[in-house]
Amino acid sequence: MAGTAVSPIPLLKDELDIVIPTIRNLDFLEMWRPFFQSYHLIIVQDGDPSKTINVPEGFDYELYNRNDINRILGPKASCISFKDSACRCFGYMVSKKKYIYTIDDDCFVAKNPSGQEINALEQHIKNLLCPATPFFFNTLYDPYREGADFVRGYPFSLREGAPTAVSHGLWLNIPDYDAPTQLVKPRERNTRYVDAVMTIPKGTLFPMCGMNLAFDRELIGPAMYFGLMGDGQPIGRYDDMWAGWCIKVICDHLGYGVKTGLPYIWHSKASNPFVNLKKEYKGIYWQEELIPFFQSVVLPKDCTSVQKCYLELSKQVRAKLGKVDEYFNKLADAMVTWIEAWDEQNPSGGKPADMLWGESSTEEVIDLTFDHESGGSGKFPWNRIPIEVLLSCTADNLYLWPRVFKCMSHLLPSPRTPKRHRLDPQGRLWLLLTDIKNIIVLDTLQQLEANAPTGLKVRHDGKTTQQKSLRGRCP
Amino acid sequence: MSQANIEKSEIDIVIGALHSDLTAFMNEWKPVFSQFHLIVVKDPDLSAELLIPEGFNLDVYTKSDIDRVVGSATSILFSGYSCRYFGYLVSRKKYIISVDDDCVPARDNNGSLVDAVAQHITNLTTPATPFFFNTLYDPYCKGADFVRGYPFSLRSGVTCALSCGLWLNLADYDAPTQALKPEQRNSRYVDAVLTVPARSLMPVSGINIAFSRELLGPALIPALRLAGEGKLRWETVEDVWSGMCAKVICDHLGLGVKTGLPYVWRNERGNAIESLRKEWEGVKLMEEVVPFFQSVRLPESAITAEDCVVEMAKAVKEQLGQSDPMFARAAEVMVEWVKLWKKVGSS
Numbered sequence: 001m002a003g004t005a006v007s008p009i010p011l012l013k014d015e016l017d018i019v020i021p022t023i024r025n026l027d028f029l030e031m032w033r034p035f036f037q038s039y040h041l042i043i044v045q046d047g048d049p050s051k052t053i054n055v056p057e058g059f060d061y062e063l064y065n066r067n068d069i070n071r072i073l074g075p076k077a078s079c080i081s082f083k084d085s086a087c088r089c090f091g092y093m094v095s096k097k098k099y100i101y102t103i104d105d106d107c108f109v110a111k112n113p114s115g116q117e118i119n120a121l122e123q124h125i126k127n128l129l130c131p132a133t134p135f136f137f138n139t140l141y142d143p144y145r146e147g148a149d150f151v152r153g154y155p156f157s158l159r160e161g162a163p164t165a166v167s168h169g170l171w172l173n174i175p176d177y178d179a180p181t182q183l184v185k186p187r188e189r190n191t192r193y194v195d196a197v198m199t200i201p202k203g204t205l206f207p208m209c210g211m212n213l214a215f216d217r218e219l220i221g222p223a224m225y226f227g228l229m230g231d232g233q234p235i236g237r238y239d240d241m242w243a244g245w246c247i248k249v250i251c252d253h254l255g256y257g258v259k260t261g262l263p264y265i266w267h268s269k270a271s272n273p274f275v276n277l278k279k280e281y282k283g284i285y286w287q288e289e290l291i292p293f294f295q296s297v298v299l300p301k302d303c304t305s306v307q308k309c310y311l312e313l314s315k316q317v318r319a320k321l322g323k324v325d326e327y328f329n330k331l332a333d334a335m336v337t338w339i340e341a342w343d344e345q346n347p348s349g350g351k352p353a354d355m356l357w358g359e360s361s362t363e364e365v366i367d368l369t370f371d372h373e374s375g376g377s378g379k380f381p382w383n384r385i386p387i388e389v390l391l392s393c394t395a396d397n398l399y400l401w402p403r404v405f406k407c408m409s410h411l412l413p414s415p416r417t418p419k420r421h422r423l424d425p426q427g428r429l430w431l432l433l434t435d436i437k438n439i440i441v442l443d444t445l446q447q448l449e450a451n452a453p454t455g456l457k458v459r460h461d462g463k464t465t466q467q468k469s470l471r472g473r474c475p
Numbered sequence: 476m477s478q479a480n481i482e483k484s485e486i487d488i489v490i491g492a493l494h495s496d497l498t499a500f501m502n503e504w505k506p507v508f509s510q511f512h513l514i515v516v517k518d519p520d521l522s523a524e525l526l527i528p529e530g531f532n533l534d535v536y537t538k539s540d541i542d543r544v545v546g547s548a549t550s551i552l553f554s555g556y557s558c559r560y561f562g563y564l565v566s567r568k569k570y571i572i573s574v575d576d577d578c579v580p581a582r583d584n585n586g587s588l589v590d591a592v593a594q595h596i597t598n599l600t601t602p603a604t605p606f607f608f609n610t611l612y613d614p615y616c617k618g619a620d621f622v623r624g625y626p627f628s629l630r631s632g633v634t635c636a637l638s639c640g641l642w643l644n645l646a647d648y649d650a651p652t653q654a655l656k657p658e659q660r661n662s663r664y665v666d667a668v669l670t671v672p673a674r675s676l677m678p679v680s681g682i683n684i685a686f687s688r689e690l691l692g693p694a695l696i697p698a699l700r701l702a703g704e705g706k707l708r709w710e711t712v713e714d715v716w717s718g719m720c721a722k723v724i725c726d727h728l729g730l731g732v733k734t735g736l737p738y739v740w741r742n743e744r745g746n747a748i749e750s751l752r753k754e755w756e757g758v759k760l761m762e763e764v765v766p767f768f769q770s771v772r773l774p775e776s777a778i779t780a781e782d783c784v785v786e787m788a789k790a791v792k793e794q795l796g797q798s799d800p801m802f803a804r805a806a807e808v809m810v811e812w813v814k815l816w817k818k819v820g821s822s
Contacts, residue, residue: 038629137677152649153678153715155765178623193666201675208623241624
């Protein structure tokens with residue numbers, strides 16, 4: 001509950017599933033063992049169901065082959081691709097967890113420039129638990145990261161950010177190029193470690209790669225359909241692209257963020273560019289129609305859930321892309337089938353996640369009007385919480401940056417701020433107070449620091465008042 | 476396109492001098508600056524004589540020059556950090572690079588000195604990609620490319636008109652943030668240049684910036700001056716305002732804006748807490764302008780930077796002018812600026 005200066009990253013081992021599509025073997029898991037062993041794996045076996053996939057010992061997993069998919073979904077199994085890693089989205093559907101991490105079986109642990117092994121899963125978790133900033137670009141990238149912050153000129157009202165729905169990681173060694181680029185640059189390797197996580201701004205599309213991807217299933221799961229690819233389909237290697245365009249449009253509509261950047265994994269296997277070219281061929285010229293389509297999609301206001309957004313999207317796909325190729329009519333059908341299957345497999349419904357960091361039954365609320373000088377003990381154990389408060393006053397606006405703080409809803413009259421706030425994993429909370437009755441006045445920061453910290457005084461008249469800082473002891 | 480292809484004679488480096496003693500600053504930058512022409516503009520409020528070491532090809536402009544060129548009534552525009560805009564006005568070069576006088580060259584992760592000028596020029600002379608985000612960042616740099624799924628029709632990119640660099644050590648935080656985290660220093664060197672997508676807004680910092688004067692010159696304007704504007708970056712918003720206008724104009728004209736490398740090393744000065752008293756004004760103003768900038772649209776008929784500034788000024792006056800006289804004044808300045816640019820700025 002109380003944050004320290006650097007909060008330990010929760011493992012989330014009971015809240016996250018790792019979904020791995022495979023057609024050959026899972027030897028790569030050995031390298032990931034130290035990082036993955038505590039997690040539950042969902043393995044989606046593509047190709048010949050009679051083949052046995054060997055899972056290394058010690059992992060807790062469930063495995064689904066084509067027969068299982070057919071059995072579980074019945075006729076709806078038609079929406080799940082065969083002979084293409086797009087089949088992985090079946091794993092998203094049957095998972096019972098809040099978060100998903102998906103990784104390809106030719107991806108290994110990378111090292112950062114200092115030579116340390118990168119715990120990709122931990123970084124994805126950090127990305128998902130911290131807010132995103134899709135409404136305004138921060139030039140120092142992720143402002144919630146240790147050692148960074150929002151830059152001068154970044155509007156304070158936007159500093160709370162938005163919930164992060166997707167964390168898109170990158171790849172060292174073999175980069176995710178398309179077939180033509182692979183043919184032109186067969187020996188190019190990505191050796192540049194870019195030490196940044198950033199939010200892709202609202203209204204901007206990107207090519208989402210499914211090799212190293214994590215997302216909040218409760219926020220965006222139903223939109224993570226990887227389309228109809230592979231066997232019997234005219235196109236391949238566009239599964240993650242399709243999902244990426246859909247989720248981005250829906251995230252933009254619902255006010256969720258998509259991050260890209262760290263973590264890196266080591267991508268070891270370059271697929272055959274000629275085989276890839278055959279698969280991608282249609283995609284390369286279809287995408288010239290698809291991009292303008294996605295860039296101009298408008299979802300109606302009454303699409304308030306992911307499923308509703310996705311079904312609306314499928315209607316528009318049929319209406320506007322059906323004429324590009326018959327494939328898109330089939331795809332639109334499959335999108336509907338997918339949502340039906342999703343809702344069947346997830347009967348409680350996709351309840352959107354409440355707030356950034358989930359409900360907490362042990363949440364305590366601080367009464368900001370606690371008055372030190374009255375000698376009252378107050379409800380809240382101030383001395384157990386490390387708090388630094390910096391306050392600035394104007395006649396009608398007030399900006400408050402507590403390090404560790406919770407407060408009552410009556411202090412947040414601005415319609416733009418949610419009723420209740422919780423500490424972020426960095427122990428920060430952003431508030432914009434617009435009610436003149438709740439002005440807290442700063443004298444100087446040094447004076448704050450000099451005073452013995454136990455309480456806070458609130459005055460209504462906007463004049464300077466004696467101010468105490470709140471610096472307690474760590475629990 | 477390598478920097479060698481760009482004539483050094485096409486570049487001006489504009490330095491706004493808010494300190495009189497530029498000796499250390501100039502000497503630190505000598506390896507990078509010595510091959511270029513420099514325009515040094517002295518803050519008209521600075522009384523002491525400028526101290527500039529030998530060995531540079533430069534022109535210095537002081538209050539009397541500014542008064543002579545624009546008239547003493549207008550010279551107020553160029554007070555403080557805004558003095559550099561006078562340099563932009565009188566330059567005749569294609570590209571301008573400008574850094575604050577409290578910054579020195581940074582070192583990259585290998586310990587090599589960062590040639591900020593070369594990097595800015597590379598940014599300005601390679602295309603930008605504002606219409607689709609490339610997850611491997613700048614696709615034109617060595618060792619990178621467009622990723623799978625990036626539409627081919629968008630791979631030629633657009634011209635980059637503005638290059639925003641970053642800062643190691645003292646990052647460009649606002650006063651409240653810096654006061655809250657007095658020990659925080661930026662030590663993370665992020666080895667990337669990326670294009671800021673179209674229609675996304677960002678805070679443009681004037682501390683380390685470069686642009687195509689030819690394409691965008693008139694769009695960088697010292698329009699928004701705080702009543703309590705001071706001589707520390709924490710006490711200004713001129714670059715933030717100017718940058719938001721410039722971004723909207725770039726989006727409208729189909730030009731690109733890049734951010735990321737190069738880094739400069741920014742030195743400490745000033746007291747964030749002192750600035751905190753003054754800066755709230757700028758912070759408050761920013762809140763009001765965001766919805767405006769997110770929704771403003773310029774008419775199709777505006778096809779040059781000058782046209783765009785005139786249209787922006789109209790929109791500012793109509794939509795923001797009522798809420799604060801600061802904005803009405805900014806709109807006036809923007810209109811004045813275009814006239815000034817036509818009179819003085821065009822050769």
